[in-house]
Amino acid sequence: MPADAPQDVVMAVSGPDAKVLHLSLSPTPDAVRDAHIRISAWMDSRDVGAVLRGNTEIVLGEALNNIVEHAFAKWAGTPAPSDAIRLEIRHRDTGLDVCIRDRGEKMPGLVLPTGQLPALSDQTELLPEGGFGWFLIRQLASGLVYYRQNGWNRLDLVIDDNTGAVEDLVSTA
C-alpha cells in the first residue's frame, strides 16, 4: 500500500500531556471499530477510570453508529473520504468533553431524537431489535447540543465521571 493511501482512521493528540484526542474516520462500521481501539488506547494513556471509560465506549459507539447508519445511509458501499467524520475528545478533571462533526445528511427536523426506550413486549417475537441508541446516549451523556453548519453536523456532549454513580443512586432509589 502506498504511503499516501487514504487511511480509514487517522489519529492525533494535542494539548499538554496529550489531553485532547483528534480522530478522523470514514463512515464505515469497520472504521468505527478501529476508532474505538484507538480511543481505548488513548483513555488508557490518560488513566481514565473504569466507569467513565465504559460510559464513553457506549456513548461514542452509539453516536458513531448512528452517523454511519443514518447520516451516511446514502453513501453505503461507496468510497467515502477518510475525514468524513471528525472527533475531538478533551479530558477534563471531571470527565470528557466530546465534539463529533460529520459531513453526512442533516438530522431530520434538525433536532436530536428524544431517545425513548422501545417498549418491551411480553411476547418474544415482538421484542425490539434496535432503537436503543439515543436512549443510551441520553442516559449516559449530558449537555447535548446539535447544530448544522456549512454542510457539517456537529454534536457536542459531556460524559461526566459521576454519571454511573448518579445512575446507580436512581436505580436503587
Next chain:
Amino acid sequence: MELGCERIGEVLVITPQTDRIDAAVAIKFKDEMRALTTDGPERIVLNLALVGFVDSSGLGAIVGAMKQLALGQQLELASLTPNVEKVFRLTRMDRVFRIHISVDDAIGEPLHAG
C-alpha cells in the same frame, strides 16, 4: 467472528471469541447463532465472559438470536462483564433474559427448577 460451542449435558454453551459484539459483526453474529442453534437442545447459554462491549446493534443481534429459536428453545446469558451488564440493565433487557453469574451457575440450574 468465532463462536466457541460446547455441549454440556442437555445445555448448549456458545462462547463468542471476541471482545466486541457491535455493528460491524452484528449480522454475522446472528447468522452464526442461527446455524449453531438450529436443531439444538432446549437450553442455550450464551457465555459473554470474553465480551467487554456490546452496542445497541449487538444487543439487537442477541435479541434477534433469541427470536429466531425454535418453539421450546430458550436463550440464556452467562458471565456478563460490567459494561455489557450495564447496557442490558439500562435497556431493561436484563428482565427479558435469564442471566447467570457464570456458566457453572447456568449448568447447575435446570430450566424448570422447582
